[in-house]
Amino acid sequence: MNIGTRKILDRSFTAVGLTSILLMALALLVVVVPIVSGGIGAIFFKGTIEHRKLQLREFDNGNREVLDRQIAESEPYRQEVFRMLDAFAAELETFEPTRKREYSSKVSSVKDIVSHLLGPVPGEPEPILLRFQYGTTRWEKAEESLHDLMFVTKWDTSNPEEMGKQYFVPRVDEFAGTSLAALFPYIEENLEKMLLPEQTFYWGFLTERSLDAHIFGGVWAEIQGTLFLAIGAMLFAFPMGVIAAIYFTEYARENVFTSILRSANSTLAGVPSIVFGLFGLAFFINTIKVSDSKSVLAGSLTLAIMILPTIIRAAEEAILSVPKTYKEASIGLGSTKWRTIVTVILPAALPGIITGGIISLGRAAGETAPIIFTAAVSVGATIGLGDVLTSPTPALSWNIYNLASEHEAANEIRHVQYGMVLALISIVLLLNLSAILLRARISKKLKG
Amino acid sequence: MADAALDGGKKSDAFVISRAKLRRQRIAKFLGEGFLLAIASFVAIIVLFIFYFVAVDAIPFFQQRGFAEFFTSTSWYPADEPGEFGALAIIFGSAMVTIGSALIAVPLGISAAICLSDVLPFSVRQYAKPVIEMLAAIPSVAYGFFALVILAPLLQNHGGPILMWAWWLIAGPFVLLLVVVAGDLLASAVGGESESDVLRNVFTAVLGVVAVLFLYWVGKTLFAIQILTGTNALNVSLILSFMALPTIVSVSEDSLQAVGRELREGSYALGATRAETIVKTVLPAASSGIIAAVILGIMRALGETMVVWMASGNSSHIPDPWFNYLDSIRTLTATIAGDMGEADQVTGSARYHVLFAMGLLLLCFSFVGNFISERIVVRQRKILAGE
Known part of the structure; x- marks a missing residue:
């Protein structure tokens, strides 16, 4: 082949790569920009x-x-x-x-x-x-x-x-x-x-209740429901995930049993989110009856098992990235293995673990499919903290679907839908952004 | 001896390990490790539970209705008395959007991964990564909202021009590149060793004219298309490909990174360009990891619910002709999400259990996909470590 053609091929290969990266960035912009501009219209309008x-x-x-x-x-x-x-x-x-x-x-x-x-x-x-x-x-x-x-x-x-x-x-x-x-x-x-x-400047959009099925008013009930569900899921999944990660990194021996556990973890990570919803309905609500029907508790549990693999992986990575010398120094000073883990390894790995936790929190807040059958209702008032065990809640993700696809006046209240999507995206992206920044700080620290 | 220490128990026992204390420590250690193990195996228990509880509710459906109707019929009327539960069109719809999104996401994702691992300097890569993470972090319902409220009307009202521009922008450069390469190859095939520039230019020019005519003709055909509904398989495939991209990019990038410098440097030393090095050396070495990435990405698209529920049109029929991506379709996930609301009140009926049967189908697909991709990754790691 001619040298010139080879050069052209090489250049265009690079161009294809760069274009694909640019296309991804463009896709992000194309999705986010109209949602942000539409969402701002819910708060700032004539x-x-x-x-x-x-x-x-x-x-x-x-x-x-x-x-x-x-x-x-x-x-x-x-x-x-x-x-x-x-x-x-x-x-x-x-x-x-x-x-x-x-x-x-x-x-x-x-x-x-x-x-x-x-x-x-x-x-x-x-x-x-x-x-x-x-x-x-x-x-x-x-x-x-x-x-x-x-x-x-x-x-x-x-x-x-x-x-x-x-x-x-x-x-x-x-x-x-x-x-x-x-x-x-x-x-x-x-x-x-x-x-x-x-x-x-209608700040109340974020803090007020909705009136007449979202024709007027704000979306506080949905925001609160999303927070309840996501935080509830974290309460179950975070401690469990960190403990499991400690086991995998510090105690597990390389044998068949451990590799089965590891494959179970990746299987769980790959289960489609709607199947989690089915499982939550069949197990948490119909079988062990954590509540009579949909409830925040059932939804949180379902979300918790969904984000568990992510937390385990992130925590494992964070623990493995703690320099070996820390551990050796601690053992050398005579402390036991468990003491080393609690006082030396976990504090050093904590920022990384928290990063993983924050990302999972965002995922739990954004998911819809697992809560359709387990926790979400389309219309509802804000619920108190005491009701989380028994009552369902409206949530941003579910109500975006509901208002956009099933509401009788869906075309009339586009601004509410945009506002909700913006609120949800802001919650999720802010969580992710803080995780990214936190991670950048950690890697700087590890470099010294 | 511990016994001796026990006898001399009057001394301060800080440095002396009594048998009782030793036992207590052992028990504590045993219990502690047992506790950790119990928590760690909780994940495996959940996986078993998920399979069990979905299967337990799926089996009654197959007992009542058998397998044949579900997998071969296309008439889906679960609400009728007696209901019809032919899910073939729905399974077909799932396959259609999964393949469609893979067709977009796989080439794009792999070239983005190559770009990240081999082309971009480290400083730029640091900014590209968060973009990919953000793309992965946007909730599926937000993508669904975008597909339904923004993309669908756009496709419906300006479908023809959009398709034409997409064709020109995407196919144009590729076809022209093909012309240059084909002209060069033809020239060296005809002219033999004595490569003449004139011959090459003539071939390139002729092919170029043909190519531009071809591009123009297809563009014109696309321009004339009127899209009847914006909530169709094309819309969903496009959005699902955005969602599968981050998985494909990050997993393939990992496997490209794992290939190591030696192979690349060897190839450069033999005089290969960067493109040749990547295509002929790095990609074959990383191929299994990339296949794993593709499988994981496809699984993400197959299991996605909200986008397809909101923007696929939810009409359970096989498009006519079957590859018509401009038609509405319905998928397994959307059917589960959409029908459970009505089927929930009739727990125990075939209408309720058929949704679990669909869930089981999805679960099996994802399990097999995950299993294969994991095996592939493990094998690649072993091979690369062995070399």
């Missing part, structure tokens, strides 16, 4: 006056006087809208029956959007569900609703070969010649004055 009303009434946050003043400020514009609707209702009575029927269905969809924007229309019965008691709390959602109000979405399916195409018809055309035609330009012009959007 909140409308409805958001402030909700906060004051449901959580007692905010300044009542300022809010009252703003309500007074926005009220005239709202009254004008309602007056127009009333006027049209009166006008509707004068129409002939077919025309009346046609317009009353059209106006009712207008009314729906208006009450979605501004909250319940006065004179109508007070809605029971909280989601209908307030208007749109976020300005970008209000703009979407405004678009729905201004335009009717239609589908062009004239060409059967292709997928239907979306197009919009101005809604005002439907009401041409009636008194309601004036409503549309009026709302378009004055929506900002009716809703008074301002930049809002």
Whole structure:
């Protein structure tokens, strides 16, 4: 082969390698960046006056006087809208029956959007569900609703070969010649004055309970559930993993029995996470009945056996990386083996062991499949520390799935889902980052 | 003698070991080691328990319905009376996304591992490693959310252009490289020893034109594709490959590192380039470790639940044609996760037990995969140590 071609091959080989690394970094960015930017939107957004009303009434946050003043400020514009609707209702009575029927269905969809924007229309019965008691709390959602109000979405399916195409018809055309035609330009012009959007920093998203199945409010219940489950799993798995690692590194003889134990460890590490869920259901709940049904305890136990192999491996590695001279010095001074382990080896290996523990904690916090059947519920309030033995809990990982795939208004509450994913990723990545930093410090220390 | 020490017991016994104390120490040591052993064997007990308890709930299904229907039928209607439990399409779906993700993750992962172990300087490697760890640390449900909420609409609305650009960016450089190499080989085959630059350039140019036409034609075909649903096997395979990558990269990198300097230096001394050294010397020596890495990565993709549950479309049928990655599929893991909620109330029914049968199937796959990869790693370590 020509030298030039060989050179090209060599260069492109390097290029392929570098590209694959870059692609991985890119994949990380592509996944993380939209989630972070979407998640920040759950906390930092343009909140409308409805958001402030909700906060004051449901959580007692905010300044009542300022809010009252703003309500007074926005009220005239709202009254004008309602007056127009009333006027049209009166006008509707004068129409002939077919025309009346046609317009009353059209106006009712207008009314729906208006009450979605501004909250319940006065004179109508007070809605029971909280989601209908307030208007749109976020300005970008209000703009979407405004678009729905201004335009009717239609589908062009004239060409059967292709997928239907979306197009919009101005809604005002439907009401041409009636008194309601004036409503549309009026709302378009004055929506900002009716809703008074301002930049809002909604810290409560992380610390408040959710209202009406996450339509409003925060995600504290989920965060707390995740913490309970992950910490509970650590309480079981960490001591056990460290003890097992001590056995493997200091006591185990190289024989068949030990190698079986080691293969068991790697088998356990490879078991699919959903199978852990099945096992947790079949064993912890149906067989030994740690609780009557799903509970934090059962979930923690299931997660604990899932992260056990990781902890054992990390602890083994940490113990093996303690220099032999430490051990020899301690034995030479006359201490027993056990004393050497407890007073010399473990303290020296501790940072490494903790690193492994932190990574496992992150894994336990992020896993979903093992807790589906053992601990997670989709809606629920925060539970107290005393209830962990018996009651299930909402958890971030499970509720992200639930809100994104099964919630009746999944498209309406994308910001909540993004916020939850961001909260979960932050917990997990912060844990991992601290583990990475800790490990960097250890390797520096070992180098001297 | 210990007896003598016992007789002289009036002295301070700090330096004297009495028989009783010796016994106590021995018992303590025995108990202590026993305790450690008990904890250490706990893992093995758990593994046995997992197999036992999953199997115990899986066996009633096979007793009630036999094996034939589960493995050969594609009609999956567990909620009907009487239910139908043909899982072939579901098993096929699992295989499909596993293979799809392996097709993406294996080449990418191995070249990334080579890059980490042989190409990048140490200082850069230190920054690349955390990227891989972060990729591994992101929870599966976050990947699933990304696949469902961001990637699926993108594929559905701009599927054709995305496929075309992916084709151009990925296949383009490779095809052009192939052209250069093939031109060179052809020239030396035709011209014999007297390699002439003119001949090579002519061959390369002709092949280049053909290649560009080919690239353009495939790109145009891909551009015209309309993806009916964004929650499909392609979407899931792509995301699963992200999740399998960290395992593949780190395990293959370990085995590439284990090959040692001597082989590499020997190859360089014979005049090989870095690419030739790696492809002809290092990779064969590390091949078994890389196979182990691939198996572990595939197992990760096969056992993954949340991504496939959220973004595979969950429709239990074999795509038409069977390699159509743009169709929705359903996998074993997603079926277990999705159906247990309804089957849970009817504990004891075939509908409940069939999910454990699926779990058992997954468990057996993962056990076999793990066993093989572990054997391979042990053997490689022995061979490398023996040399």
